[in-house]
Amino acid sequence: MTRLADAFIADRPALICFVTAGDPSVVATPAILDALVEGGADVIELGMPFTDPMADGPAIQAANIRALDGGVTTADILRIAKEFRARHPLTPLVLMGYANPMLRRGPEWFATALHDAGVDGVICVDVPPEEDDALGPALRAMGIDLIRLATPTTRDARIGAVLNGASGFVYYVSVAGITGKQQAQQASIEDAVARLKHATDLPVAVGFGVRTPEQARAIGRVADGVVVGSAIVEIVAEHGPAASAPVAAYIKTLSAALADARKVSA
């Protein structure tokens, strides 16, 4: 079993938490990652900043700018990941970001570097299944999961293409839009998760617009995982270098909500 697979075997949904690497600074990120684990995060999504985050809303755009203004580099991100792995041998770590920073030195270089850093998976916003050759084969060769995205626009006829080559888990983007505050209707989430679970044995996690414990619990009743991003990034924006304590406190409210969200088998 991989670390990622282990994260989904409990009888409660996994809590997947996103922060941007280097926000508010390179030196502050490790403590924020520790705060996520302390608060009860089951999977860490570490955002790789990009100058042009075109799928992100204002909160994560601003986080990208803060991180890049702070001088974060790819080498810094890999070092943050490697040190996280040393401190937390069991918590899965996934890098999330855009194709260009991932492909800059070639996909094989990237996959090898992630393997050496102990990274478990990759979510790449702008490499759809049609362009899998750009990244997928290199990651699979190094045993790194490529987590695919499904969205409200992914019709049934396309689900097979999305799942082909996917591993780790499937990330259901519940809103046709950018990251942030917009929220999907619970009924549409339940319908989409059911369709995906009918098509795959991979765990299905749901994200975009999730920010309250109540929302997380409702989604957790049908999904295998709940992704929270912008809400955490906003706490980092507000508290800066002192964000660890409020982040941990917030994550605890989410993990507590999920602890009693018994998964309903599909």
Added chain:
Amino acid sequence: MNAPNSFRAQPDERGHFGPYGGRYVSETLMPLILDLEREYRAAKQDPAFAAQFDDLLEHYVGRPSPLYYAERLTDTLRDSAPEGMGAQVWFKRDELNHTGAHKINNCIGQILLAIRMGKTRIIAETGAGQHGVATATVCARFGLPCVIYMGAKDVERQQPNVFRMKLLGAEVRAVESGARTLKDAMNEALRDWVANVHDTFYIIGTAAGPHPYPELVRDFQSVIGREARAQLLDRTGRLPDLLVAAIGGGSNAIGLFHPFLDDTDVKMLGVEAAGEGLEAKHAASLAGGFPGVLHGNKTYLLQDDDGQIAEAHSISAGLDYPGIGPEHAWLKDSGRVDYTAVTDREALDAFQLLCRTEGIIPALEPSHAIAAVARVAKDMPQDAIILANLCGRGDKDIFTVADALGVQI
């Protein structure tokens, strides 16, 4: 005998021009991109679509645009050329189109596609404002609501075009993120699109973005090269020796070049914006960039060692973009087209040269092409023919030029 390899057969069925192009978009957009491709294939087979496109180009845009022999410019350039040298300079006058640039050709094609697809709302990005004006124009013509994203810096330096767009009924949204120029406007347009895929069509202004945009923009703009080829053959009985066009994303250049790509004796020169110089701030992605992925396609990009996109700079807002259409990336690598770069200063000189020798005020974008023409014409014999694309008129740029020349108006 096998058919010779053609340079005109790109892209492949997945939208790749060699290693470039492709469909690097989020999953939310992917189904829409596939729908667009299907609809474009159907439109290409539909004589009614072609008939409506051609009719609008003739009676609304004013095509064919003239092909003009620039006699005084030719003579002026010969003054500094060696004996017997100094090629004839001809211009394809796409600045005489309705709205004053080549951009309208593509907008006509794309809005007809949008209507075919049942879309009821149009968005676009713009740099200099020419594509924004052209998009606002076709939206007014077909009665569709229109939102134009424009970098806040470009809004400041292109006020006349901002006002034009508003007169035409468009909503202009100033984009404050990043360097507040064309790249950031494109990011914001993509964010709008991903949230409104159900009813919105994105009219991309250049031969870039995810497949099938580079192909369909090229096809709509190829009217430039098809006309020019026929006009020059008619007037001189021969093909040109050299084609020259400015390149930001590269739509006017690919529109001129593509119909000539298999004419092996016709050389081609694409002209990027060297800004303050290739060692300083510039917008020459081919000269100073590396392959990467941005805005839906793989192509040459100005970027750092970590793949962060660099800010481009050009005096011309329309060339101020850190990428280039993927077909140009492929044509560069294949060696079929040569690419060079021209600085702000050289473009300003060429702008004034054309004003004074021909009575034509060119846009700053084709001023880059004119500067390159001035550079190469003197090394070509007098019976050689250079055909350059005069892709836009300069009315919009007079304030920028005055400012650069230190003149108060």
